[in-house]
Amino acid sequence: MKKELIIEVIVFLFVLLFLYAAGIKLTEYKLFIAQMGVSPLITKYAKILAWMVPSLEIIISILLIIPKFRALGLYAAFALMMVFTFYIIAIFSVSTELPCACGGVLSKLGWKEHLIFNICFDLLGLIAILFNNLLDTGKQQSETKIATA
Amino acid sequence: MVKKSVIVIVCIILFSFLVIAALYALSDVPSSDTKNFKREFGDVSIVKKKVLNLSGNSYYIAGMTNSQVFLGNRKDSLKLVVTDTSLHNLQQVQLILTQDLTEDDRENPKLKNSYIEIDSPYFFIKAGQLPGLYRGELNRWQTKRILPKTPFFEQAVPISQNSFVMRAILTNAESKTHQNVLYKISENDPEPKINITLLEGQIDELFSTDGLLRYSKKLNLLVYTYAYRNQYLVMDTSLNLKHKGNTIDQTAIAEIKPVEIKDRIFSLASPPAIVNKNTQINEDLLFIHSNVKATNESKNIFEKMSVIDVYNLTTQAYKFSFYIPSYENNKMITFRIVGNKVIALYDRCLISYELKFIKNPFL
Numbered sequence: 001m002k003k004e005l006i007i008e009v010i011v012f013l014f015v016l017l018f019l020y021a022a023g024i025k026l027t028e029y030k031l032f033i034a035q036m037g038v039s040p041l042i043t044k045y046a047k048i049l050a051w052m053v054p055s056l057e058i059i060i061s062i063l064l065i066i067p068k069f070r071a072l073g074l075y076a077a078f079a080l081m082m083v084f085t086f087y088i089i090a091i092f093s094v095s096t097e098l099p100c101a102c103g104g105v106l107s108k109l110g111w112k113e114h115l116i117f118n119i120c121f122d123l124l125g126l127i128a129i130l131f132n133n134l135l136d137t138g139k140q141q142s143e144t145k146i147a148t149a
Numbered sequence: 150m151v152k153k154s155v156i157v158i159v160c161i162i163l164f165s166f167l168v169i170a171a172l173y174a175l176s177d178v179p180s181s182d183t184k185n186f187k188r189e190f191g192d193v194s195i196v197k198k199k200v201l202n203l204s205g206n207s208y209y210i211a212g213m214t215n216s217q218v219f220l221g222n223r224k225d226s227l228k229l230v231v232t233d234t235s236l237h238n239l240q241q242v243q244l245i246l247t248q249d250l251t252e253d254d255r256e257n258p259k260l261k262n263s264y265i266e267i268d269s270p271y272f273f274i275k276a277g278q279l280p281g282l283y284r285g286e287l288n289r290w291q292t293k294r295i296l297p298k299t300p301f302f303e304q305a306v307p308i309s310q311n312s313f314v315m316r317a318i319l320t321n322a323e324s325k326t327h328q329n330v331l332y333k334i335s336e337n338d339p340e341p342k343i344n345i346t347l348l349e350g351q352i353d354e355l356f357s358t359d360g361l362l363r364y365s366k367k368l369n370l371l372v373y374t375y376a377y378r379n380q381y382l383v384m385d386t387s388l389n390l391k392h393k394g395n396t397i398d399q400t401a402i403a404e405i406k407p408v409e410i411k412d413r414i415f416s417l418a419s420p421p422a423i424v425n426k427n428t429q430i431n432e433d434l435l436f437i438h439s440n441v442k443a444t445n446e447s448k449n450i451f452e453k454m455s456v457i458d459v460y461n462l463t464t465q466a467y468k469f470s471f472y473i474p475s476y477e478n479n480k481m482i483t484f485r486i487v488g489n490k491v492i493a494l495y496d497r498c499l500i501s502y503e504l505k506f507i508k509n510p511f512l
Contacts, residue, residue, distance in 0.1 A: 037418035082165035133154040
């Protein structure tokens with residue numbers, strides 16, 4: 001029971017984070033392109049990322065909400081979060097003066113704080129994946145027990 | 150079952166790392182691109198004299214005279230650090246603001262964002278966002294407000310004890326477009342005199358005309374060096390254009406992408422290709438810290454050093470170049486030159502160098 005609750009909370013947090021971030025990026029479209037444009041890592045792809053990143057965030061949120069696709073959604077959320085985290089680490093080595101393109105209140109975080117924030121979500125994603133997997137295993141085992149009983 | 154998800158997790162982490170690593174490897178900062186020109190080295194050698202460690206990285210160079218170096222501190226706008234040019238005898242000075250400022254004025258954060266500039270025997274406090282200008286005498290340290298009619302400014306250069314030339318942003322009331330302009334203000338002529346034709350835009354009128362304003366006391370001339378193109382302007386103190394000089398690199402058009410990110414708010418859409426990073430004047434020589442590598446320079450060395458190109462302001466001719474080296478993997482941030490003494494500011498230290506001329510730079 002406890003694991004299910006924890007997974008629900010983590011899923012809720014991810015959906016909240018992704019929908020908020022996607023919402024900001026889509027409403028402040030031009031600002032988002034400009035912010036990415038200044039980053040030497042992704043300036044070439046700024047226009048593509050401007051629609052791709054929020055779309056991914058929304059799709060993953062949908063996957064997380066629909067129970068059938070939740071496991072997939074958790075892996076995808078973790079993957080996206082890891083990409084963001086590695087991006088922050090890469091930017092650290094280029095310059096600490098570049099603007100963050102996450103949008104909204106997240107932009108107000110310093111780069112160090114931002115890294116910690118991301119690592120927290122990475123860990124939450126990891127926990128949710130493992131718990132979800134354990135629950136599935138548990139269900140399969142009890143189903144097997146019932147079948148063989 | 151858990152084992153399977155652990156494998157997937159590890160694959161995800163690896164994949165994310167590779168994506169970013171690939172982007173990193175393919176990324177480029179448009180700066181040290183080689184353009185087709187050569188530099189002449191060998192006319193001077195630079196010798197390191199002394200390293201002065203600084204407590205923190207919020208210092209900037211407020212000025213340099215024949216005998217002293219002055220440092221301001223962004224975290225304490227009324228504090229001045231004074232040392233002699235051999236970087237000995239460090240002193241801290243607290244500037245005293247004029248008594249006619251109220252307590253509120255003193256605490257005003259816009260005053261905290263002010264810069265000190267030394268113009269012996271005076272010093273000035275430049276608060277462009279207030280806006281306000283204050284002047285005092287070196288070694289007496291009390292200030293008084295001058296030129297009360299000065300509008301907002303981003304750069305200010307004193308050309309005498311009671312006149313300044315500034316760079317500010319002029320906004321067209323109807324079209325709401327912004328452009329950089331130079332204006333002059335003096336005690337005799339307290340209303341700002343703008344010369345709107347001097348800074349010529351390319352692509353736009355704001356970002357493309359970015360640059361640095363400097364003054365040569367010896368020649369009584371002003372120099373504005375564009376940041377993104379290979380040109381500098383030489384003007385007299387009434388803001389009449391005397392010459393347009395060209396720097397040796399070939400960037401004729403600014404490589405920048407200004408965009409409108411919100412209603413009438415503009416920014417740059419990609420990192421700008423900086424051509425002229427910094428510039429200083431000593432007597433009739435213009436020193437430009439260039440960001441563009443020449444064809445006869447090694448990429449490794451260029452990336453470790455800061456190259457300074459020297460131009461003669463009387464003949465507009467390029468004379469020679471030299472490097473200011475990095476220190477403990479940090480590149481020089483800014484510099485000042487008086488005579489053959491070079492003072493360079495790094496992340497947490499100040500270094501004095503001496504230039505030994507092999508050929509006469511005044512020829």
